[in-house]
Amino acid sequence: MAELFDTPEAARIGLHAALILAHRPDERWTINRLARTLGVSAAHLAKVLAHLEKAGLVKGKTGPNGGYLLARPAKEISLLAVYQAVVGPVEVNRCPFAIPVCSGGCPIGNFLLQTNRQLVRYLKKTSLVAVRLNWEEK
Numbered sequence: 001m002a003e004l005f006d007t008p009e010a011a012r013i014g015l016h017a018a019l020i021l022a023h024r025p026d027e028r029w030t031i032n033r034l035a036r037t038l039g040v041s042a043a044h045l046a047k048v049l050a051h052l053e054k055a056g057l058v059k060g061k062t063g064p065n066g067g068y069l070l071a072r073p074a075k076e077i078s079l080l081a082v083y084q085a086v087v088g089p090v091e092v093n094r095c096p097f098a099i100p101v102c103s104g105g106c107p108i109g110n111f112l113l114q115t116n117r118q119l120v121r122y123l124k125k126t127s128l129v130a131v132r133l134n135w136e137e138k
Contacts, residue, residue, distance in 0.1 A: 005096070013040050014048045014086040015079060021058060022074035022128035028067025048086055055085035070128075079131070080123035092116040 017034055031049065035042040049068060052058040059071045070077065084090055095102070095109030096116065102109065 008087050010044070010048050010051075010086045011083050013038060013045055014052055014082050017045065017048065017068075018052065018057065018070070018077065018082045018128055019131055019133045021068060021070045022077070023133045025070060025074065028061065028065065028069055030067045034068070051086045052082065055081070057082060057085055074128035077128045078124050079126050079128070080120065082128070083123060090120055092120050 016038055017029075020034065020037065021029060031042050031046050034049075035045045038045065049058060049060065053060055053068075053071075056071050057077055058068050060066070060068045080090070092113065095106065095113050097106075097109060097112065
């Protein structure tokens with residue numbers, strides 16, 4: 001079944017990985033351990049973590065005591081920063097259903113535009129520590 005709004009898989013993986021690192025700040029997490037815990041492909045997770053590392057949100061270390069940690073305190077990292085590090089900048093200047101002939105007077109379009117703006121504000125003001133993590137390590 002399709003969903004009306006679907007978050008890219010990479011963003012879902014990135015947000016969940018960052019939340020795990022935030023809630024276990026003194027533990028280094030290997031890609032394999034994170035992938036197993038999240039139930040995702042290690043290869044896909046590695047690509048996502050590379051984006052997070054490039055954005056300065058996580059730092060990785062190789063070797064026997066290697067793994068990933070957050071690069072700065074979780075309270076300083078917003079959900080929006082994680083999302084944008086993985087999928088790119090978010091724009092909320094148009095209705096997600098707009099087509100070239102749309103005049104902008106659609107009542108659902110205005111509602112969706114406002115909903116998107118509200119979601120971006122929420123993601124921007126919510127840090128990784130503000131989200132309760134409900135998970136079990138596999």
